[in-house]
């Protein structure tokens with residue numbers, strides 16, 4: 001057994017082969033305990049009360065913010081905005097930056113491999129402002145050719161929105177290169193880091209990202225806490241996304257002025273227990289280390305590739321190199337619908353995802369309706385992969401081939 005698996009209570013309570021971490025990760029006991037500790041010892045509405053419990057909640061919430069700041073190497077706490085998830089973070093940028101700083105005739109560049117969360121907000125901005133959507137199309141291995149980038153990113157490009165890691169292909173996209181390009185035009189880059197932050201060291205300054213979004217639940221934190229990083233000079237110029245309590249400086253009957261960053265973007269009661277759990281998750285991840293996470297994921301992905309290569313009816317999408325998959329393997333089996341693959345695996349307690357993975361334009365581009373997807377994390381081990389492969393090998397027979 002992998003040395004980390006015992007840290008995750010779910011595997012003792014409901015034994016399973018969990019290969020759906022790209023959808024949501026399992027939580028270690030330390031994260032579950034942190035959230036519980038908050039409710040048992042610090043539960044009050046933060047940022048408001050002047051009594052001890054509320055001040056403890058406020059401290060826990062702001063410590064979590066500093067922890068996230070260090071984790072992604074932001075310059076200051078004010079650049080870290082807590083949201084519910086990646087989707088909310090990306091919508092915040094679209095509504096607040098996009099609708100105010102993108103104009104008719106501008107170009108918004110994204111890719112056909114985006115999750116709907118990083119495509120629909122930009123389609124909305126384009127529709128409302130009269131900007132044009134441009135989609136980068138990858139090669140079969142998930143990379144973008146220089147010609148594709150040169151042809152589609154023109155000097156009218158005001159915004160690039162791109163996933164650092166695709167949730168279907170697992171490829172790592174060239175964020176820094178694209179950041180340098182869009183900055184030459186005075187534009188911005190928005191990085192969807194939902195699938196990268198849990199698996200690799202992400203440094204917003206090294207990437208020169210203007211905005212970067214991720215979800216706590218994919219990196220073992222509780223549900224309902226997400227992050228938007230933004231450069232201060234951009235956040236300062238943006239109007240609030242949501243209005244209400246806690247995001248104001250002063251309210252009069254004829255208008256209001258806004259609170260300092262980051263509170264301007266955190267309207268209403270926040271999620272301090274989630275933030276406290278996110279801090280515990282970052283501490284757990286840092287204890288394991290990204291080199292170790294990568295080693296586990298790459299070894300197991302290589303094993304899946306090797307076993308699949310012996311089965312002529314299997315197809316893997318994306319790079320032929322298992323080390324370029326970030327632990328994500330999307331596949332199909334000739335003659336078998338991906339939903340049947342997932343159901344047959346479920347009977348053996350092997351959990352994978354099947355469907356369009358909220359990336360329908362990518363499915364169209366790949367000319368598949370759906371795929372099955374196994375996605376790994378640090379608690380997976382060889383026994384999981386053996387069980388997965390032996391279950392996969394039965395599928396065609398069960399389906400009558």
Ligand code: 7TS
Nearest residue numbers: 022023085086087115117163167194215
């Ligand atoms: N961006 C990417 C690249 C994602 O993979 C996901 C979720 C999101 C954005 C949205 O994250 P949320 O937390 O706001 O929902 N991806 C998946 C997935 O691949 N299977 O289930 C959810």
